[in-house]
Amino acid sequence: MVPDSDETVANTAPSRRRSTVASVARPVQRGATVSAGIYRDLRNDILALRRKPGEAIAEKVIAQDYGVSRTPVREAVLKLADEGLIEIFPQSGTFVSRIPLGALPESIAIRRVLEEASVRYAAQRATRSQIARLRVCLEVQHERETAGDHEGFHQADEDFHALLAEVAGYPGFWTLIQQVKVQIDRYRRLTLPVLGRMGLVVAEHKAIVDAIAAGDPDAAVQALNTHLDDLESTIADAQKANPRYFSVA
Template sequence: MEPSVKKVATTEDEGGLASATVRRAGAPAPAVRPPRRAATVASRIYRDLRAEIVSLKRKPGDAIAEKQIAETYGVSRTPVREAVLKLADEGLIEIFPQSGTFVSRIPLDALPEAFAIRKALEEATVRYAAARASRSQIAALRANLELQREMQETANYEGFHQADESFHALIAEIAGYPGFWTLIQQTKVQIDRYRLLTLPVRGRIAEVIAEHAAILEAVAANDPAAAIKALDDHLDDLQISVADIRRDYPRYFTAPGDPV
């Protein structure tokens, strides 16, 4: 006797044709998949909010209006809440019950560890890059340095930040370990927020470009030791100015013992 089948659903495919879904008697029901659109929208909201926070378009202390964001994207508050909770896990958003949801201030106590992790990983990439860089790869770094100078001339801080990021990503790619840069990006999110505050400081971009040029020349000379020293000088110089930037933007930072 042929095993019986049960008709469990009738749906329309993309062409509008009705089709029946059948399964054998006693077979387990198919797993229910979560709606893909909700997941996609939540991911997009997360990416957009994260970029706005890191770029300081949403400043430390700014309120996060979930209802307004949901209306902007034409969705319910559920995917917005999902994105907000993920950003809270990263330390970019603070949620205060009965008070509201806000862009977090930059935690001073998190910066030293982030700097140490970044330095350890980038020392490895710049060492490998200096040992194996090709002429075309050096040319790509020089082209990037020219882009940085163009951004400097137009005082395009966001454009300079992106060119700066690309410079360091190129070094990781030349090293043969682009995944290192992915790890660095995950750990330096608070550094990026702080670093963007330094760019308008008179002479700061020129210093960064000079430091990048020193790294580039050491890599071009296939000198790993010099490349590591130039990188360390670059990262240490950024860390030194934390106190000055905190003085200029006191509301953007928080330290242990500060009132909530």
């Protein structure tokens, strides 16, 4: 028997497929396919923790919210299951997957390799106007921190790292990173309400920008690694504070 949404077993059996709960869905954007729109909305809700790990996904309710049959909902759910964001328990239900602890260090390692290259190239190539844009990103992050806007801060953080790849001359680096960090994104959002966390991130980002502005690739890489080391070191604290959101698999 599969536990209810707040008691789902952290370690699921290998035979179980991955799958999410229902919240009020948003309209599909014009021109997008129904399935693609539902997939996008569900994915955004899962990554933003509006749909919590372990929460049930009611495909019938989602279909009613969108005014569609269950077929496009099922297509979206299966795609999210392939990404490891949803778990499907045959004969029992569909749930938002818990954050797999074992996957986080590897995802951070992959991200580290790509971002080390980004900041190294950025330090070698950044123009004055690009450095100014990076500093504007820092100001936006600080504003979001001051406002206590966790979701806005997360987006400003994303914009900053995307800009690093752009300044490096390889924006595709960030595209690749986004493909491997979906579980990191969920974990990171759990850390943002922690007192002082957003301010620390801004300070770490500033150190990266200062090194890039100084044209010092080694210092830029060192500052980045300090930033990512800190991200990895807080995983245990996040699990301790939110044990039901993680699986040890």
